[in-house]
Amino acid sequence: MTVLSVASAQNLRESVAIVRPKLSENTQAFLTDFSKSLRKDGFYSAADILENYGKGSFGTGFAYRNKQDNRLYIITNRHVVEQAEWVDIEFSLPDNSSKRFADCPVIGVHDDFDIAFIALPQGAQVPTLEITDKAITDGTTVFTAGFPALAEKPSWQLGQGIVSNANALIESLTHNKELPLIQHTAQVDAGSSGGPLLVRNEQNPDRFTVIGINTWKAVDRENTNFAIPVRAIEDFFQNYPTDANTLLTQADVTRKATALLQATKSSYEAVMPFVSYQYVSNISANTFYDLVFAASDGATKAMESCFEQGSPLEGIRVGLADIICRQFSGKNYTFSTVANLDSIHKTADVTYATGDKTITTRWTLEQGRWRLMEAENVKASRIEANGISKSYGFGTSIYLGIVSPLNNAFDLSYSLAFKRTILTFMTYEISASLLKLNTEKKDWEGLNEIVVPSTRNAFDINFGLGGQLPVKCGPIYLVPYAKVMGGLYLGSDVSGIDYGLGAGVEVAYKFGYQNYVFANIGYLGKKMKPFDDQTYRLKSKMLSGLAFSIGVSF
Known part of the structure; x- marks a missing residue:
């Protein structure tokens, strides 16, 4: 006792x-x-917890x-x-x-x-x-x-x-x-x-x-x-020293840096004691959303629990620990060196190596522990790795576009579209376009029937369903896509149905949770089938063009 x-x-x-x-x-x-x-993004309960x-x-x-x-x-x-x-x-x-x-x-x-x-x-x-x-x-x-x-x-x-x-x-x-x-x-x-x-x-x-x-x-x-x-x-x-000055040695930094490698082979729970709160403070709102999407199922549940219990910073720490664990595990990293040990600011740099590749990490002495505050392979400003993105997506986006004709079926057209993503890789959209169709009008010259060139205006409404493959390249996403569409076109003298397909590449820049600005270039081809071509010889013709658009999600 x-x-x-x-x-x-x-x-x-x-x-x-x-x-x-x-x-x-x-x-x-x-x-x-x-x-x-x-x-701002509509997460009022989480905002109240942080506030x-x-x-x-x-x-x-x-x-x-x-x-x-x-x-x-x-x-x-x-x-x-x-x-x-x-x-x-x-x-x-x-x-x-x-x-x-x-x-x-x-x-x-x-x-x-x-x-x-x-x-x-x-x-x-x-x-x-x-x-x-x-x-x-x-x-x-x-x-x-x-x-x-x-x-x-x-x-x-x-x-x-x-x-x-x-x-x-x-x-x-x-x-x-x-x-x-x-x-x-x-x-x-x-x-x-x-x-x-x-x-x-x-x-x-x-x-x-x-x-x-x-x-x-x-x-x-x-x-x-x-x-x-x-x-x-x-x-x-x-088992724990209480005098921080005794920890300001390369030997102690080496011990903790080596212990991190062992922890990453276990679980995110084992990694959490190595994650500094300074690392947490470097997370932005944008990267927090990436953190949630990138976290494992177990870590996501733990993050939710932390927020519900009023410990939001611990929740972010869970997510970081999970990402660090997965970035280090399976890579066969080994401890290399300790450098730049600063006894005044209580920081140090640690280098790890795997094969001919090295990564640099920065550590800080916090609450009597050497903890990770930055890692080259897990940047707080870029949680999601480059490559195919699983977190890309937006609620609703609006696009303004033009279609430049590749044949003589129509003149330059203008469009307005609303689009949403479904589980990152699928999209659906509703678009409205103003078309100037090039047709031939039947007329009479005396007793003779003649055909004269004519143009008619039409309002085109389409529904589209598509697929996309977003690829993250730093802060930019390159998104190749393909879609099928169908709808109605209506005019004072011409009307009918149309259907077709589109394909292209979209460039997106993320500036908030599900907030992006877009630039899009692609091919658009539609077949126009009139209900009645007695007066205007529209017949069934193919409209093909090069589509350009810009947009923003909200």
Whole structure:
């Protein structure tokens, strides 16, 4: 059993704190811009989540003094401090006064378990809690302490319940590590994350002892909450350094860079601890959509879950980890070199090699971990690789076009078309054209029937169905296509049906979610069949021409 200090019910609030993560200016700008883009594209719920996240969140933590270095820490959940390297700590005391510590560094997070460690300033005077890893049993009375939200502000709450499962094995919550969680019924609400799970001290019932860190709440069951046992705290201090300066070595960068290669052979979950939040902040709205389309089914579900739970940045991190995993796995990359280790900005460059090809990656020291912030083969500005695109597509696009004749059946025509994509590779469209048809009119000269050249105007309406093969080339898409069409043409003196085909190449530039500008060139051929050719000898003739159009999707 590990004993550090004690706290009674009366002074418990002196040891349990409100934890407010401080987002960097880059992250704030990212959240604001991203939220605006999502709202513009019609994703209002996701935009609200990002906007609310950017306004600031809070959780709970408790004071702990590590006997190995005698430093004072606040222990909380990793998800409470995601995207933050600095936090503000506030103790709301029983007399309604407050004790605050600003800009406290996040000195480390556990890669496998949802816990984080924050260093309080040297000389800070805060009573700590007693911690024990003594075995507990089902039915044990337990207490929760924290600051769940009330009217969007942290509000002190001391709850009571029982242990309903002392050894809950839920590997999806512990990254497949065999760490039995403590399932209990004491009150846990939004804002309680990171707070202590407590029992009465056996020697002094007026005092509390910490047995776990409250972390999860089941949304589909009543009174089902989960805490990480305190043995994870001991595991952190045994396996993770708390002094960042000891990590500023080529040896430590090499160790993490090599470990990434092993992680990519496993799964995106194994890669996530290597993805920096700075990498996340470099994602734009456009590349986020590419990220969603490119992610595997499992990663897509995990991203959706993160957004639903109010952790959008973790969702983006999942998508990045999935892409990194697939870009590295199967390529037989080997670690090559570490270069440009910058102890001031805490960055380093790492080169990997496969055959005669090398790629450069950039790493940063973040939350006490070397993490990937940029990779040459997974650019935040270009998630989808060049080649055949599976994410290309748009809701509705409008085109203005002209058709230049290749035979004498008609003069220059003008068209307006509306087109949509179906599952990337199919399209359908409705078009309207103004045609000037070249015909022959039967007339009489005295008693003799004569034929004279004539032109007639017609309004042509067509429905088209086509296929396309979009090929991504950097920010540009080259889209060869083919289509069949049919419809009616109507005029004051001529009318009939027409049908035909078209083929060509479209060039598209993407500037938003399903937003593109287009330039199109192709061949258009249609057979015109009149209903009545008694007066105008249109007969059945072929119209062929070179089609040019420009368009935009919205």
